[in-house]
Amino acid sequence: MQSVVHHLRQLHSLGPASNDHLSAWRVAISVAVPSLVLLLLGRPDLTIYAVFGALTGMYGRNEPHQLRLKHQLQAALVLLSGVTVGVVLSVNGLHSWWLVGIEALLAGVGSLYSDKVHLRPNGPFFGILALGACASVPVAVPWYAALLIAVGSAAFSILVGFGGWVRGRAWKPGAARPSASLRGALRRRAAIHASRHVLAVGAAGAIGVLSGSGHPHWAMAAAAVPLAGADLPSSVHRGIHRIMGTFLGLVV
Template sequence: MPADRRHAARVALGLLAPGLVLLAVGRPELVMYAAFGSFAGMYGRLEPPAERLRHQFHGAGMLVTGVGLGALLSAAGAGSAVLVLAVTAFATLGSLATDGLGLRPGGPFFGIFALGATASVGPDLVSPLGAVLICAGTASWCLALGVADRTERPASAARPAGLPAGAVRQAGRYLLATSAAGVVGVGLGIDHANWAMTAAAVPLAIVTAGEDPDVGAVLDRAAHRVAGTLAGLAVTAVLLLPEPRPELLAVVVIVLLFPTELFLGRHYGLALGFFTPLIMVMTELAAPSDPVALLLARGVDTLIGVAAGVAAAALVRGRRELPALSH
């Protein structure tokens, strides 16, 4: 099996087992929390076992923290202003953490996605402890799968200790992009404004700390995000408008993870054609709503977010960077 398909299969298996457990106990609506835990398996792609374990452990920590904070905000009945502040702070600190740890995929995208999505779910769905246990249990299973895969791969070059040069500037881009997207989304009264903040992180994920952003590459990533999301929304409409049973929707979420991860490293826009319905379906399971309004909100939020991300990359520039910070 080629390495990328082996990796995608391992990621998919990371959600399959917990997803089947949730189906067996009659709680398909909780698959969102398992899905966030399974994203830990996306880290350490094609890396040697020891390095993969380290990166997946750190990625799992970010995801579980995001789910835990989001569940607490939901339980506290936090308003949209508090959510914008929380996601912005998490994105800024998460950027510093992921750059310092050298995580790949880079940036805090999955962490802020987990925080915003779980904070937007009603507090009666599951307790904060239950949400964390589902996410952490799934992430632990994914780490175990990573350890079991002993495929030998060349070790990557060692990274200098500490924050790379330009990490603070990169964190500033995330702060500007996510806060602007959140304020605009809330100001326009769009449901799920947290999606705009998540989308704002996407164009910045390809910016390497210490380097001036390649605006052309950022625009290309933004175009992939918009085109892939629109294609994914068409798929989502086909899935949600017939109003299938929750159990079937949970199976759809589990199935879509494999092609999402398989194409993520090959063609980002194509991967989003699978990832968008995955996240839309699991959101609908956790917080049922009008599917048409959900699709519209997702499309508008994506446009707001990518515009904010591109603007932040274009505005926060400068080649003079501070020296790398050591521990």
């Protein structure tokens, strides 16, 4: 009983503060500015591409500027790949099982890449979320225009993330390279992690298609969320947060 109460408390508890307000402002500005520009231009329908590019700002939140720049460039590659594949699927009318197969495969590839370059937040969640969401909506502009919007938004996000360097101009080295034995262990762990993503995302997508919901990408994105957890309790907490957040969003 005490264990259950402990886990229930952890669901709504916050860790120690670590300049979280700065990270939050960076993400808010990165998302708000491109979105407002599109709104002023009378094209709110294109906001989806700007937002997924802007989510680059989610990465490297408390890292030194040099390492944050590196990780945000790597994260932008993940996000822009998801947008690109999603737009291509949408333009060519490839949905249902095509979407499930391609997204499951790229979930595994994204997991391997994320683990290799040590991205935080961990895993391919935002990349496959971008893929599924962009594949599910018709492209109202030429495909390259949608991609350029995402690229511009990601570039602005990286600029915001690096902007603090102007104040301090401290160029700190990045993360240390692990030993050869540790690299071998990390590769094995990454392979297992990637296989879990392929199986979980693929199974969730198949259930989404067979259920006739019309939104298999929601199921696939949800399946990837718990896999970023370091252990079983954190995986369960992430899953519950995802479910609660989704329902609150639907209510709004």
